[in-house]
Amino acid sequence: MSQNALQLNDTTYAGEAASWMLLRPVATADTVEKGCIHIAETKKQYHYPRLEISNWIQRDSPTPVSSGAITVDGNIITLETFQIYLEFDPQQFSQHWYADQLQDQILDRSLPVTVETYLMKHLFEKNNQKVDGMLWRSRKEYDPTNPNYYTPTSKGADANDSDMYYFDGLITQALNDANTIKIAGAGALQATTATASTYILNVFQTVYSNVPIGCLNKYGPYGLKFLVSYRTMQLMEQAYNITTTFKNGDYASAGQKAYLGYQVVPISGFPDNTVIACLASPDQNRSNTFLAVNSTDDQSQVKLAPTLAFSDIWGLRAKMKMNVGWGFTDQTVIWTTITA
Secondary structure, three states: OOOOOOOOOOOOOOOOOOOOOOOOOOOOOOOOOHHHHHHHHEEOEEEEEEEEEEOOOOOOOOOOOOOOOEEEEEEEEEEEEEEEEEEEEEHHHHHOOOHHHHOOOOOOOOOHHHHEEEEEEEHHHHHHHHHHHHHHHHHHHOOOOOOOOOOHHOOOOOOOHHHHOOOOOOOOOHHHHHOOOEEOOOOOOOOOHHHHHHHHHHHHHHHHEEEOHOOOOOOOOOEEEEOOOOOHHHHHHOOOOOHHOOOOOOOOOOOEEEEEEEEEEEEEOOOOEEEEEOOOOOHHHOOOOEEEOOOHHHHOEEEEEEOOOOOOOOOEEEEEEEEEEEOOHHHOOOEEOOOO
């Protein structure tokens, strides 16, 4: 049976209506837009070959004997599919302010132009934000049909993560990998006081102290980054003003998004109480974060059509296929209250 997703509460239909619609502000998809991940296109799987050399130096001898190892392995990212599907009856708008935008003929009436335009705009924005969260926070065990099901809160994650279960996100993968550099004893980052500010700065110092040497002294958009949530960035900016003795911006100025010269990047899809330090960029040779997708156009492709040839009900459908992976988990430092 069809389920109408459209709830039309504004049917006063008197006077004039604006030719635009108010939309709730939506955070951007920062992981991609701020260049914190490399993206590759594939239809099923994407293989990232890796090469490692060890023990390559030896004593000199007239007849050398091979000593050392060249290891070639790789990471495989297998794409997972999920979709959007909504049904609605455009005829409902005959009682709305935009009734004059409906087609004159009642047969096969589609949405009013203004509604369709703003529906697509808002859907793309909200879906991009949701996917941004999935890249980091999703976990297959959040799926109620999974035999190993558990709730996000049981792992210290946000209850709103409960619908993110189509693949394991980067944080989930990092926590489940024994090679990841995990900082023990993480506690919640709280509203900024002198004590709380000292704590958050100590957190950054601890994370920084555990960064592998190969990632140090690499600055700028293709260098080492500290990845945090917007709230954590907010606390970090306030901490600079409260506790440091150096000349910082005042409370009327934007805070510095940097730590010891390295970029601190706030990401809308990132969880609170979490700090990750790693290389994260769109350049595959200078990134430790990878996203494989069927097509970079999938998130902007939507099919809008009647559900049946003789039905007034229309459907809106989009499909996406993607997954994420780390290059080297032993080059990633994570401090988080979320558990494996």
